[in-house]
Amino acid sequence: MTVRVRLPRVLTDTAAVAPRHEVAGDTLGEVLDSLFADAPGLRHHLLDEEGRIRPHLLVFVDSVRADIDTPVRQDAEIQVLQAVSGG
Amino acid sequence: MKRIAVGTEKGAYLLKGSDSSWTVEGPIFPGWKVTAFGRARDGSHLAAVGSNWFGIGIHRSSDFEEWVETETPPAWPEGSGRKMEQIWAFHDDGERLWAGVADAGLFVSDDGAATWAPVPGLNEHRTRDDWGPGFGGLCAHRILTGADRIWVGISAVGCFRSDDGGVTWEAKNEGVPPVDTAEDAERPEVGYCIHGLAHDAIDPNRIWRQDHRGVFRTSDGGDTWTRIEDGLPAGFGFVIWRHPGTGRLLTVPLHSDGSRVPVDGRLRAYVSDDDGDSWQVAGTGWSDSPQFTGVLRGAFGGDESGGFCFGTTGGKIWLTADTGETWRELKPAFPRIAAIRILE
Numbered sequence: 001m002t003v004r005v006r007l008p009r010v011l012t013d014t015a016a017v018a019p020r021h022e023v024a025g026d027t028l029g030e031v032l033d034s035l036f037a038d039a040p041g042l043r044h045h046l047l048d049e050e051g052r053i054r055p056h057l058l059v060f061v062d063s064v065r066a067d068i069d070t071p072v073r074q075d076a077e078i079q080v081l082q083a084v085s086g087g
Numbered sequence: 088m089k090r091i092a093v094g095t096e097k098g099a100y101l102l103k104g105s106d107s108s109w110t111v112e113g114p115i116f117p118g119w120k121v122t123a124f125g126r127a128r129d130g131s132h133l134a135a136v137g138s139n140w141f142g143i144g145i146h147r148s149s150d151f152e153e154w155v156e157t158e159t160p161p162a163w164p165e166g167s168g169r170k171m172e173q174i175w176a177f178h179d180d181g182e183r184l185w186a187g188v189a190d191a192g193l194f195v196s197d198d199g200a201a202t203w204a205p206v207p208g209l210n211e212h213r214t215r216d217d218w219g220p221g222f223g224g225l226c227a228h229r230i231l232t233g234a235d236r237i238w239v240g241i242s243a244v245g246c247f248r249s250d251d252g253g254v255t256w257e258a259k260n261e262g263v264p265p266v267d268t269a270e271d272a273e274r275p276e277v278g279y280c281i282h283g284l285a286h287d288a289i290d291p292n293r294i295w296r297q298d299h300r301g302v303f304r305t306s307d308g309g310d311t312w313t314r315i316e317d318g319l320p321a322g323f324g325f326v327i328w329r330h331p332g333t334g335r336l337l338t339v340p341l342h343s344d345g346s347r348v349p350v351d352g353r354l355r356a357y358v359s360d361d362d363g364d365s366w367q368v369a370g371t372g373w374s375d376s377p378q379f380t381g382v383l384r385g386a387f388g389g390d391e392s393g394g395f396c397f398g399t400t401g402g403k404i405w406l407t408a409d410t411g412e413t414w415r416e417l418k419p420a421f422p423r424i425a426a427i428r429i430l431e
Contacts (some may be wrong), residue, residue, distance in 0.1 A: 010118045011141050015156050041158040045141040049163050049170060056140045082140035 003031055003076040007042075010082065015041055028061060029068040031078060046080065056083040088394035088408060092132075092151065094121030094385070094426030095402070099134055101151055101430075102419070106408070111419045115154065116146070123385060124428035125177025127184060127199035132430070135174035135186075143171050143188075145200055151430065161186055161194040161203040175385065178230035180237075187227030191218060191241045195253065209239060209247060209256045214277045218244045221266070221280045221299065222344070228384055229284045233291025236308060238284060245279030246296065248309050259309030264300045282324065282384050288331035295336055295363060297327035299344060304363050315363035320350040325384040330410050331391050335360055337369065337411055339382045339397060352377030356397070358411045370407065372414035388427040398424030 005021045012019040017039045025031035036043045048054050052068070059066050060079045072078065091102040098114030099121040115121075116136050125133040132148045143161075146154040163169040169190040176187040177200075184196040186203065193206040209227075218225060221243035229240035237249040238259075245260040258276050266280035280299030287293040292308035295315075301322030303312040316322045319340050326339040336359040342350045349355065356369040380401035387397035393410035402421040407414050 008140075010138075014116050014119055014136065014146075015144070016154075041144075041156050044160065044162060044171075045138075045144065048142070049167065050165055054140065054142065 001026055001072060001074040001076070003072050003074075003078055005031065005035055005078045005080070007080050008082050011042075011045055011080075015039075015045060017042060025072060027068070028059060028066050028070045028072060028078070031072055032068075057081070058083070088390065088392070088396070088406070088429055088431075090151070090430040091388070091396060091404075091406075092124045092134075092426070092428045092430055093398060093404065093421055093424060094124060094134070094428075095398075095422040095424050096120055097422040099124075100419075100421060102404070102417070107415070109417055109419065119144075120173075121426060122173050123176050123426050125184070125186075125200075126179055128179060129199055131199060133177055133200055135177070135426075137173050143174055145174065147200060157200055159202050161188055161192075161205075163190065163192070163205075172224060173226065175226045175228035176230055178232065180232035185230045185232075185237075187230050187239060187241075189224045189226035191225045191227045191244065193227050193230070193239055193253070206253050208249065208254050212247070212256055214244075214258065217275070217277050219278065223384070229281070231284055231286050231291065231294070233286060234308070236291065238286075238294065238309060240281040240284050240296075242282070243280035243299070244277045246281050246284065246309050259305075260312065261310065262305075262312035262314075263296070263298055263303055266299045283327040285327045285329045285336075287329060287334065293362075295327050295329060297324050297338055299323065302327070302338060302363065315359075316366070317364065318359075318366035319357055320353075323347075324382070326356075326382055326387045326397060328387060328389050328395065330389065330393060330395075332393075333360075333410060334362065335410050336363055336366075337389070337395060338366070339387075341381055347381045348379040352379045354378035354380065354399075354405075356405070356407075356411055356414070369411035370409075370413050372407075372416075374416065383423075383425055385426040386424045388429045390429045394429055396427060396429065398427050400424070 023034035093100040100113035119136040123135040148154045172189045178185040192210040194203040231238040247256045260279045265278040283297035296303040321340040357366045358369040380399040389395035396406040404417045
């Protein structure tokens with residue numbers, strides 16, 4: 001399945017990757033693997049040492065909070081958001 | 088000094104100029120903490136960044152303008168239980184590039200920061216289970232090499248030395264009291280909150296140490312340390328630097344671990360011209376107004392010409408071009424400063 005992924009600009013501006021991607025996958029984990037195949041430098045910014053979504057990030061699939069195992073449908077909209085924090 | 092890199096809580100900045108006229112470029116990496124600067128063998132600039140959201144990263148640049156992030160920075164392996172929280176220091180020994188990180192560990196790169204390998208002799212040291220963090224976390228923040236030896240400072244663990252290229256390591260803290268322990272208490276092997284190390288340009292086994300518990304020196308590569316604080320208003324602080332030509336030492340004392348600001352707000356560098364036997368206020372130019380601000384362990388840099396500067400937690404930079412005789416507070420203000428490097 002092909003889905004669309006939107007990444008936060010504070011990440012993409014510094015990592016020099018596009019903020020929007022079209023990639024394939026049947027679960028969020030597969031989608032992220034496809035994303036990392038295109039942009040390997042994103043892996044350690046989105047996943048922690050144990051392969052989990054970093055604790056201060058939220059990922060939404062079609063506006064519903066998702067985890068690595070969440071299934072995705074064709075043309076799903078996936079959005080990565082960072083926590084609002086800091087001074 | 089013509090270009091100074093400034094790493095802050097909110098991005099990096101490049102100071103360009105000389106004497107009284109400085110311009111600021113930046114922010115570079117906006118919104119990211121910039122925690123260390125370094126150089127690779129090919130001359131590339133390195134900048135370590137960090138984010139509470141996105142973890143750490145390393146960026147490379149040939150000109151400090153166009154930056155490319157490396158794809159595989161130092162990482163703890165899955166299942167280790169450790170988190171890569173921050174890159175604290177880079178050190179190029181002429182052959183290999185070293186990085187000190189938190190959770191505390193040492194990594195080495197033989198391809199100019201593209202890939203990194205852990206140093207298991209230190210990272211899995213037999214004392215590892217007893218390592219504990221200081222106020223700045225559990226971090227390997229200072230790396231020295233010379234005379235076929237490697238020294239690494241880890242807070243709040245201590246100074247470690249390797250005599251075999253990093254294969255095996257021994258703690259070297261004899262003469263330094265452990266943090267939060269009486270001077271005459273039984274001495275543990277680890278538990279020393281080292282803040283900074285600087286060694287002599289000619290004899291690398293002569294090392295000066297700014298520690299949580301005071302200022303110390305060794306002439307035997309760290310086998311024994313001696314307290315040297317005559318003339319200092321406080322032993323606490325983070326800065327220790329030795330000019331490679333004259334041997335002048337420089338530190339910036341802070342009141343204590345409880346306050347971490349200058350005694351009575353009198354922000355001053357102190358210098359020693361007798362290897363630390365005695366200290367005095369460094370030169371002139373200091374503010375008469377109270378300066379209740381701190382200086383972090385990576386927020387200073389010096390060069391062979393006698394240029395030296397440090398940045399404060401209040402975001403200001405103090406600079407000398409004559410090894411501490413005259414000082415100037417630069418007008419630009421920055422976020423909390425974590426890293427400084429004089430580029431040229």
